[in-house]
Amino acid sequence: MEMPPPKEFHALHAFNAPEELFSMSVEERKLTKTTGPEGFPPKSLTAQASITLAEELVVMGVFLIFMGGPLFMMFGGLAVLLWGTWLTKVSFLVLAAVLALHPMPGEAFNKMLIKSKFTTILFKYFSYRFVWCDDSADTSFENAPWIGTGPPHGVLPFANLLSIAAINNFLGCPFVGAAASVVFHTPMLRYMTLYGVVPVDRHSIEKAVRQGKCVGIVPDGVAGIFKTSSHLDERGDKELVAMKDRKGIARLALRTGTPIVPAYSFGNTAVFSCWYDSFGILEAISRKAQASFFLFWGRFGLPIPRRVNVTMAFGRVIEVPKVENPTEEQIDEVHQKIIAATKQMFDLHKASLGWGDKEMKFV
Known part of the structure; x- marks a missing residue:
């Protein structure tokens, strides 16, 4: 069923939040433009936030460690295996084990970090x-807890990571992300x-x-890494989304009777570039291992x-009935609602965000 055209468009610039944000009520934190x-004029929501050189260097340094750490461990481990002494090999193994398995701070630290x-x-x-x-923001708050869908994955779903802090801080919903189990034990990346x-x-x-938490x-998933627009869209006018047949969220929502909040992350696939073979070998290995194997790079290579x-x-909440053993028809119905909502969101907002020349295609 086609949704009626919206009456209002809203934008919340998280980067403009004042320093006294956390002394304000949740309602006052909704610093929106309407x-x-x-709708907003074409390309009117494309301005970059002001940032000092020191702040920029902090982010670059942190992600060089977090994203570069796994690469260092992988190639460093290979070098140690081939040319290292027994003492070096044992020392490297101990270091890798400590980085992968040491206890992590708990929920109190999470709450401190997002603020x-x-x-x-x-x-x-x-x-x-x-x-x-x-009123999509208000209905999301009122219908919590819910499951959020947030493609595309890209090399790393930065928008989804940022949304954990933003949804907790600005919308007042208790919200957590969901990641592959391998991430929790990958040195540096696990942080x-x-x-x-x-x-x-x-x-x-x-x-x-x-527990009352919303989950994004x-x-x-892995398909979102290996089916990116830059690799499969030669003309550059398509935004490819690899969720045509990925119905796991619809099935889970039906089994639990949990509402769904559809979302889409503009710009996520532009954060990093990646390379993988055209034969699908790395994709097959990644699917089998439930871990991603490919080369990637960003600023300065x-x-x-x-x-x-x-x-x-993000769009309006999709209400989902509780069905312990949903049929394929019921799963397909919910999945198609997610697909339609994702496409609608993209089309409604793409012009103001500078993506007006793109068309969304599900693969």
């Missing part, structure tokens, strides 16, 4: 925004889970929902994210 049914100065700098670095229409992340398995997600899932605008659009 326009009528005509930290570093998070504010991250919002500036990516000029992070929320956009939505009508990104400190924002509040649960394993992306049915048990963990259902537990979080029972990247529905395209390093594992540092590019400073591009990242915006999350």
Whole structure:
């Protein structure tokens, strides 16, 4: 069923949040710009946030460690294996084990981090925004807990990581992300889970929902890395989304009776570039291992994210009945609602965000 045209468009610039944000009520934190049914003018939401050189260097340094760490461990481990002494090999193995398995801070640290100065700098670095229409923000708050869908994955779903802090800070919804279990034990990269992340398995997600938490899932997963627009769209006029047949969220939502909030992350695939073979070998290995194997790079050819605008659009809540054993027809119906809502969000907001020449295609 086609949705009626929106009456209002809203934009919340997270990077413009004042320092006294956390002394304000949740309602006062909704620092939104609003326009009528005509929407925001084309490219009017494309300005980059102001950021000092020191702040920019902080973000670059942190991500060089977090994103470069796994690469260093992989290639360093290979070098040690081939040319290292036995003492060097044992020392490297101990280091890798400590980095992968040491205890992580708990929920209290998560809450502190999402309100930290570093998070504010991250919002500036990516000029992070929320956009939505009508009362979607209010209905999301009223219908919590819910499951959020947030493609595309890209090399790393930065928009979804930023949304953990932004949704908690600005919308007042208790929100966590969901990541592959391998992330929790990948040296350096695992520190990104400190924002509040649960394993992306049915048990963990259902537990979080029972606790009253909203959970954000990247529905395209590994496929979202290997089916990016830059590799498959030669003309450059398509935004490819690998969720045509990925119905796991619809199935999970039906089994638990949990509402769904559809979302889409503009700019996420531009943060890093990546390379993988055209034969599908690395993709097959990644799917089998439930871990991603490919080469990637950003600023200066390093594992540092590019400073591009990242915006999350979200739509109206999709109500889902509780069905313990849903049929394929019921799953397909909910999945098609997610697909339609994702396409609608993209089309409604793409012009104002500078993506007006793109068409969304599901693969």
